[in-house]
Amino acid sequence: MSSRKVLTLTLVRNSVGDILLGLKKRGFGEGKWNGFGGKVEPGESILQGAARELTEECGLKAHSLTKVGLLDFDFIDDPMRLEVHVFCTSDYSGTVIETEEMKPKWYKVEDIPFHEMWLDDPIWFSWYLKGGPQFKGYFLYKGLDKIVEQEVKSTDVPRETTSCT
Numbered sequence: 001m002s003s004r005k006v007l008t009l010t011l012v013r014n015s016v017g018d019i020l021l022g023l024k025k026r027g028f029g030e031g032k033w034n035g036f037g038g039k040v041e042p043g044e045s046i047l048q049g050a051a052r053e054l055t056e057e058c059g060l061k062a063h064s065l066t067k068v069g070l071l072d073f074d075f076i077d078d079p080m081r082l083e084v085h086v087f088c089t090s091d092y093s094g095t096v097i098e099t100e101e102m103k104p105k106w107y108k109v110e111d112i113p114f115h116e117m118w119l120d121d122p123i124w125f126s127w128y129l130k131g132g133p134q135f136k137g138y139f140l141y142k143g144l145d146k147i148v149e150q151e152v153k154s155t156d157v158p159r160e161t162t163s164c165t
């Protein structure tokens with residue numbers, strides 16, 4: 001029996017193209033830099049979950065979110081399956097703040113700290129950065145530090161921007 005969790009991950013870029021990452025301070029992925037997101041709660045849409053998590057984790061309010069991809073994760077010897085919906089935005093307001101969960105920091109794209117991120121991040125990030133249609137990624141992990149199967153491909157689905165208001 002697998003247990004599936006639906007999560008969001010949002011990548012914020014500012015007007016000069018820098019990217020906002022957060023250092024996870026607790027829980028799953030502690031010690032890694034990542035975008036902002038978490039589990040979609042019962043009764044909310046995936047988009048609502050993404051907007052809520054962004055505000056909870058770094059203080060920013062997204063006015064719109066663009067769906068850029070989907071990542072599926074399986075784990076050997078673990079029934080947990082993660083379905084991570086990846087969004088980006090440059091359409092937001094508010095001030096970036098450190099929260100109980102995340103310590104945020106702006107990075108130049110060429111300085112993204114991939115060596116301190118999930119192992120899969122450097123594999124799919126270029127699909128996000130280059131634009132084009134939505135991407136789809138699959139990763140099979142052994143534990144949390146080894147990828148034994150991987151695939152990232154383009155879909156036929158264009159990126160879709162939706163208002164959060």
Ligand SMILES: Nc1ncnc2c1[nH]c(=O)n2[C@H]1C[C@H](O)[C@@H](COP(=O)(O)OP(=O)(O)OP(=O)(O)O)O1
Binds near residue numbers: 007009039040
């Ligand atoms: N392998 C990998 N690569 C990139 N991003 C991620 C993963 N695994 C992941 O879980 N993630 C992302 C997806 C989410 O954005 C976070 C994890 O969210 P999590 O902290 O488990 O969810 P919350 O709802 O915030 O958790 P709590 O509030 O229960 O602590 O990482």
